[in-house]
Amino acid sequence: MNQPAIVKPCHEKTFQQGNIYCQYDSDEITSFLPEMLNSDYWQEKNAIVGSAQGRGTTWFIATENAENIERNWVLRHYYRGGLIGKVVNDQYLFTGYKNTRAAREFTLLTSMRALGLPAPKPVAFRVIRQGLFYRADLLSSRIENAQDLVAVLSTTTITDLLWQQIGKVIKSFHQQGIYHHDLNAHNILIDGNNKVWLIDFDQGEHRAKQSKWPEDNMARLLRSFRKEQQRMTNFYWTEKNWQALLNGYQS
Incomplete structure (x- = not known):
């Protein structure tokens, strides 16, 4: 990357x-x-x-x-x-x-x-x-013309390409040793140009890259998608979308 x-x-x-x-x-x-x-x-x-x-x-x-x-x-x-x-x-x-x-x-x-x-x-x-x-x-x-991912997915689906881009952006933070304490679907923004942003780094920090924390970060994010799916009547997310995100993260 x-x-x-x-x-x-x-x-x-x-x-x-x-x-x-x-x-x-x-x-x-x-x-x-x-x-x-x-x-x-x-x-x-x-x-x-x-x-x-x-x-x-x-x-x-x-x-x-x-x-x-x-x-x-x-x-x-x-x-x-x-x-x-x-x-x-x-x-x-x-x-x-x-x-x-x-x-x-x-x-x-x-x-x-x-x-x-x-x-x-x-x-x-x-x-x-x-x-x-x-x-x-x-x-x-403030990130202009942006919505958090939960708000976006409450009204529409997004493409596999955008899911992959989300994964790539998260990986770019992890590659720099940036730990996000509360990585969840609300803290991912999509702006009007489909650019992906991460927000809310309270208790975030630099960490050693060679450790288990990136896996824990991603597990936390997956739990947040599943939680929103159970909580909301309309939430356009499936496990296939998660695989597309992982494909971007692992590319």
Whole structure:
């Protein structure tokens, strides 16, 4: 498989004020404010153009920079999952700013973009420390004219060629040692040009390539397809589609 093209990394800057710590891409935001990591800031500017529900609300933002260049971003607050999420919700133990989930995801996205992998561009993150704990938010680029794979398959089938392309894209991440902690059908996007993207790299990381984790990643993805098939009345997926994806992954 051909290696992805190298993309110029972002220009990162740091902002710190009291218990608030941020990093941002100065190419994307020329006049940074930590309030930009809060949905209320964008609601007051009438810049919220949509939202999606997961553990919390993901906000879609459309704005312009000082040069009147349109920016389309996604704002996400970090929430815990599982049983512990019902107790502490959005608080994490603080062990240093570089160890926060927001900083790790921002750094991983920056690395993946530099490798030319089809993942969102990191724009900014904010960490608010409160004693032994912190809360965090991430701002990233929005993939234009894209739907997640579950939404696509709820209305139509896709070709074997596109299934193979999905497999090839996943393999390109694995070949670079990129572990996706929650690889599922919702975190695969298809844009208007049938380009495949992976999103939501919370708890993702670089891992040694020669190990079993890619197999576990793929097994998790297969479970997600089967889960959606059982959950949804209309879900245009079969085991043959999975084989087509594997053919692309193994090519």
